[in-house]
Amino acid sequence: MIEIKGLTKFFGKKPVVEDVSVKIESGKITSFIGPNGAGKSTLLSMVSRLLDSDTGEVLLETTNVKKMKSQDFAKRVAILKQSNFINVRLTIRELVAFGRYPYSKGRLTAEDNAKVDEALEYMNLTDMQDKFLDELSGGQKQRAFISMVIAQDTDYILLDEPLNNLDMKHSVQIMKILRKLVDELGKTVIIVLHDINFASVYSDRIVALKDGRLVKDGLTSEIINTDSLREVYDMTIPVQEQGGCRICVYFQSH
Amino acid sequence: MQNNVKKRNTVKILILLVIAIVSIIGFLFYNIQGSFSYAFPKRVVRVCAMTITGIAIAYATVMFQTVTRNRILTPSIIGIDSMYEVVQTVIYFFLGSASIFVVDRYLNFGTAIVAMVIFAILLYRFLFRADKYPIFLLLLAGMIIGTLLGSLVNFLQVIIDPIEYLSLQNRLFASFTNVKSELVGISAIILIACFLYGARLMRDLDVMNLGRDNAINLGIDYDKIVLRVLILASILLATSTALVGPVTFLGLIVSNLAYQFLVTYKHSILILGASLISIIALVGGQFLVLHVFELQTTISVIINFIGGLYFIYLLLKESRSAR
Numbered sequence: 001m002i003e004i005k006g007l008t009k010f011f012g013k014k015p016v017v018e019d020v021s022v023k024i025e026s027g028k029i030t031s032f033i034g035p036n037g038a039g040k041s042t043l044l045s046m047v048s049r050l051l052d053s054d055t056g057e058v059l060l061e062t063t064n065v066k067k068m069k070s071q072d073f074a075k076r077v078a079i080l081k082q083s084n085f086i087n088v089r090l091t092i093r094e095l096v097a098f099g100r101y102p103y104s105k106g107r108l109t110a111e112d113n114a115k116v117d118e119a120l121e122y123m124n125l126t127d128m129q130d131k132f133l134d135e136l137s138g139g140q141k142q143r144a145f146i147s148m149v150i151a152q153d154t155d156y157i158l159l160d161e162p163l164n165n166l167d168m169k170h171s172v173q174i175m176k177i178l179r180k181l182v183d184e185l186g187k188t189v190i191i192v193l194h195d196i197n198f199a200s201v202y203s204d205r206i207v208a209l210k211d212g213r214l215v216k217d218g219l220t221s222e223i224i225n226t227d228s229l230r231e232v233y234d235m236t237i238p239v240q241e242q243g244g245c246r247i248c249v250y251f252q253s254h
Numbered sequence: 255m256q257n258n259v260k261k262r263n264t265v266k267i268l269i270l271l272v273i274a275i276v277s278i279i280g281f282l283f284y285n286i287q288g289s290f291s292y293a294f295p296k297r298v299v300r301v302c303a304m305t306i307t308g309i310a311i312a313y314a315t316v317m318f319q320t321v322t323r324n325r326i327l328t329p330s331i332i333g334i335d336s337m338y339e340v341v342q343t344v345i346y347f348f349l350g351s352a353s354i355f356v357v358d359r360y361l362n363f364g365t366a367i368v369a370m371v372i373f374a375i376l377l378y379r380f381l382f383r384a385d386k387y388p389i390f391l392l393l394l395a396g397m398i399i400g401t402l403l404g405s406l407v408n409f410l411q412v413i414i415d416p417i418e419y420l421s422l423q424n425r426l427f428a429s430f431t432n433v434k435s436e437l438v439g440i441s442a443i444i445l446i447a448c449f450l451y452g453a454r455l456m457r458d459l460d461v462m463n464l465g466r467d468n469a470i471n472l473g474i475d476y477d478k479i480v481l482r483v484l485i486l487a488s489i490l491l492a493t494s495t496a497l498v499g500p501v502t503f504l505g506l507i508v509s510n511l512a513y514q515f516l517v518t519y520k521h522s523i524l525i526l527g528a529s530l531i532s533i534i535a536l537v538g539g540q541f542l543v544l545h546v547f548e549l550q551t552t553i554s555v556i557i558n559f560i561g562g563l564y565f566i567y568l569l570l571k572e573s574r575s576a577r
Contacts, residue, residue: 048470050466050467070473070475071473072473073473074471074472078471079467079471080468081468084465084467084468086464086465087323087463088513089517089519090519098464098468099472101461101472101473102472102473106457106460106461148468149471152471
């Protein structure tokens with residue numbers, strides 16, 4: 001379990017995240033949703049120690065994240081941000097092999113190589129593992145990065161808008177893989193999502209933020225309804241049941 | 255395929271090594287006139303100085319470019335070599351060329367290095383605060399302070415005694431023809447110490463190619479390592495500057511040639527390649543200066559000329575690929 005306690009972050013004098021406390025349950029997909037500028041990505045960055053919080057703390061199980069050694073933390077929690085600019089030429093396999101760095105420090109053992117093979121297979125990249133990253137489409141590249149995070153073999157996987165710039169097919173593909181990671185391998189996934197319907201269909205729990213504050217935290221079924229969504233987005237959004245999924249039809253809302 | 259790339263890189267490194275050795279041998283033995291026992295040791299000292307400088311600059315530049323994530327920067331951008339000019343000019347201006355700080359070369363060397371490294375550390379202390387200020391603020395500030403120091407030097411040089419100025423100027427131009435031979439040994443020791451310390455950072459630097467967020471994700475103490483690399487690069491640049499004077503473009507040329515020539519992200523290989531290219535450029539270049547141009551020009555002029563052209567080429571290439 002990851003416990004977020006009273007996290008606050010100021011950019012200048014403006015609070016971007018303000019006194020957010022929430023518990024993330026293990027073995028579930030938890031989505032962070034909310035309008036632009038709600039502080040979702042900032043919160044995720046603080047949980048994964050990419051960013052220092054001004055006040056508050058993050059507990060992994062019972063240990064304060066700041067007190068953990070970077071290398072040990074990297075074996076427990078993985079984070080993937082949305083922009084990944086790399087100015088060297090790497091093949092997919094080389095990138096994925098970096099996921100083993102917390103364990104091997106760059107000297108890959110047979111076990112590391114097996115984990116890399118597994119991660120490539122999981123993301124369907126085995127056939128093109130020797131292709132260079134700059135030869136790939138956006139969807140393939142995203143898959144390569146997720147594959148690196150899988151090779152890192154952490155209990156917790158944090159993803160910041162992994163569907164950004166992906167078409168429907170690739171988005172569905174990635175969400176299904178995340179679901180598989182949770183259901184088959186028992187991982188815990190925390191994901192920042194913009195498309196509320198992906199959050200509704202694929203996540204177990206939803207944390208909703210607005211203006212840096214926590215507004216809702218609960219099971220997906222408790223959040224995806226017109227009343228709750230109004231609080232988060234200031235919009236009246238009809239929710240329809242479709243094949244067991246709740247779909248928000250927000251296109252003509254106001 | 256991975257193995258092929260590795261093999262090809264090994265072959266390329268061997269080729270560079272052979273060229274470097276050939277140019278060193280050529281430089282040492284070509285056309286020795288007069289007393290061998292007089293000329294040869296002098297040439298050995300010069301070759302050592304060039305090798306040390308070449309390696310130090312290549313090493314510093316490759317590391318610096320990785321932590322700044324920019325391939326057209328060199329560590330001199332933060333004004334370390336301007337600091338060298340300041341130290342020398344101030345010494346000449348206030349103490350004169352007969353002072354012990356000029357005459358005792360160890361003292362002069364030590365003062366210059368310490369001043370440059372302190373300058374760099376102060377700059378990092380004040381400006382490098384991880385997520386508060388991005389590294390580019392540090393670079394910009396360094397550039398501006400470097401310019402300020404340059405103007406200060408200029409001012410002092412205008413009002414200094416003209417005879418002192420001539421002897422000062424000698425210090426400020428990169429020159430391999432009159433290397434301070436006493437300093438070669440101590441520079442070599444500093445270089446080796448830097449290598450021993452830096453060896454542990456190589457693999458971390460490989461990961462830092464993936465950017466700050468990914469590197470932290472993989473358990474790298476990113477900001478700590480950036481700081482270490484910046485200080486290491488400052489020491490290396492300070493050493494080479496104090497040994498032969500400022501060689502601005504060399505690092506830029508050799509690092510980028512190494513990136514193009516060796517397709518790898520591994521710093522151990524890149525730094526080895528860049529160092530060898532650097533030795534070839536300096537020793538080969540000096541050979542040309544001596545035997546082709548017959549001392550009508552200096553190596554720093556050649557390096558800055560070729561470096562300038564190459565820099566423009568890189569800018570054009572970058573802007574094309576950015577589109």
